[in-house]
Amino acid sequence: MGHLAPSLLAFFTPESGGSPNANQIDSLYKVTLYIALVIFVAVVGAMIYALIKFRARKGAVPAQIRGNTRLEIGWTVAAAVILVALAILTFAKLSSIENPPDSGPGGVELNGDDGLLYASAERKLPPDGKALNITVIGRQYLWQYVYPGASEPDGLGAPYSYETMVVPTNTTVSLDIVSADVVHAWWVPELGGKFQAVPGYHNYTWFKIPKPGEYHGQCAFLCGRAHARMLATVKAVPPAQFEAWLARQKILIAQANAAAHIARAKLGAQIGAGAVESP
């Protein structure tokens, strides 16, 4: 096996490398792939062999066999054993895929339960209970990310961004996925699996990116005419840079809100206060 093998294998395997859960899924996939290839080669090989070896020839007499109970029980049990083995393997891997680890030493400083916008029932948190909780809101045809740090007690005023999610490296990021309209699915292949955003429900996943970099994905559940253009980018930056970005985002949003407030007041004075919809 030269260095050709890894690239050939990558051809047949899911994207990974961005986050430990994606890597664990990839390794589970590979084991399944080996088992499936062996079964496929064995069964289709046997069929092709039979087709060549037992093709009609002069003088050949077909064997009148109607079954073989022992053989049939044997291969039923064998099939079951393979699947039991696969199930055991999946359960062994499951915790590393589903349960987020603690943030690394170089991650961003986190409080315990910071700025949750929604009540959560099944969100999985790291052992130390600390994660950067970001709410992912799907809407036709744009992803919105709401960060912790609400300035008002009702949860409003939290910093947010669209399409590009900026996150700190080495930090466990926990996503709370919701929808504002139709069903969407959050998916950045290198950061793990996809999770539907269903109106009225919360869905959760996590990732932890060791090194700075950009990861691309897009909405993976038909959400309407521009479904193909509902893109997502996750940009991992060092914690200090993340803090600076978040602070700047807060200021920009506050400025924009203030400007909108003034504009609304002006408009209200012109056409009557009741005619202007408040946000």
Add this chain to the structure above:
Amino acid sequence: MATYAAPIPEISAHRVQREPRGWTSWITTTDHKRIGIMYMVTTFVFFCLGGVEALMMRLQLGTPNNSLVTPTTYNQLFTMHGTTMVFLFVVPMMAGLANYFVPLMIGARDMAFPRLNALSYWLLLAGGIVFYASIFWNPPEAGWTSVVPLANSQFSPSGGQDAWIYLAHLTGISSILGAINFYVTIANMRARGMSWGRLPLFVWTILVYSVLIIFAMPVIAAAVTMLLTDRHFGTHFFDAANGGSALLWQHLFWFFGHPEVYIMVLPGFGLISEILPVFARKPIFGYKAIAASTVAIAFLGFLTWAHHMFAAPVPEAILVFVMLSSYLIAVPTGVKVLNWVATLWRGTIEFKTPLLFCVGGIAIFMIGGLSGVFLATFPIDWQLNETYFVVAHLHFVLMGGAVLTIFAGIYYWFPKITGRMLGEGAGRLSFGLMFIGILTTFLIQHVIGLDGMPRRVYEYDNVGHLALYNGISTVGSFIIAAGVLVTIINVARSLKRGAIAGPDPWRANTLEWFTTSPPPANNFDVIPRVRSYEPMRDIRREIERRSTGSPAPGGVTVPTGATQVGA
């Protein structure tokens, strides 16, 4: 062609009255054979329409950022394609084959309820016309799964979505009535001596297909009724803002949708189980195991629906349960495949077109079955679902389990239906093109999905090798189309010019070959007593014994039709 001189039954069925002619005789018919032909022709037309839609999609995706069709048109195309292939091709095509052949195979003179049978067909046609009429206004565009809220009146206001609902209703009623008819026919009208253990395996699968339809179709009927009232009469079944649940649709749809997969492929498995022994000249290996695995698959098929919802917000307990039940269903499915391989083993295999389509179908289905194990493992499915990997998986399952087996059925039974053989050379060419086309189109789609391309997108950016992979897939789709076209030409030519088939050109095992080709209106004047699951083989052996005067092997005497007066 057809040089083999089949043994002529001692009393062949003869015509008691003149066959009605002209187009009115088709509209008013209650003959299961004519209804079967109408089913098959109608559904094949829809197959071609669905195929054209697929080709248009593949053309759009042939190059990155293509603008051949608009995003709206693209969404309409995949909605029409999926709906057509499921509701208007595979399921009713199986009903068409069963309509023609179940009564013949069990030695009955018609279906139990002939007029209900005609109603089933006309409801199917009505559903198809309502649905396709929408292309003159606004076709539906929420996918064949019509997931809410996208399919509700706020996000899909056009009447196309309602056309989809009426299609689901009309074809659903058609299928339920047909299924009841098949069940009653098979339960009550079998030839003397045809116990459950002697029922042809195709008839077994149609029996199970009928039970699946009777349990699964009312669920989709309820779901689309709820969608209809949500859209037009102010209910909020699926509206989260008013106490409803958007997830409920996915549960109801897939509770129907997964058994629907088995409704589509089990009759195909039945065809394989009928055809392989004929061309291997060897009895089916493990008759009981194959019949039992059909029943087991059907039962387990009702426990696995949520594996279509692994990415939805569902509790962990459901994920685990459904993964295990999906694994479990792989066991009886695998058993079937191994039984087929064992049927070929030590036979004398004649490479006729029906056999080629069967073994090709098994190989293609194997790929779909094995990729299904990846999708059943929910953490892996989180990466793969709603991508082109799933598109590849479902097409391998349905191309292998349904389309290729339907073509096998067409080549196998065309002589019985028309009295003429299909061209063997053209048949092989058609098979070769379709087989290579399927591999070219869909193998690479696994890789497209693994590289991160979701399904149901009208365009993609030129990243990685996506352009090359999609180009390959597009080329493959046209190879499949060429293969289908060869069969269409073959059928058109052979209708007039095919070699005369005679009653039993393949020296087959089941009772449909006991009568003339095509069979008379009453099917059989005399119905033979059945002594095994291969009655025609018994009859041929008996005729041979009488003509040579030597005792039958094993000392079994098999009375033929001559000794039995039909019921």
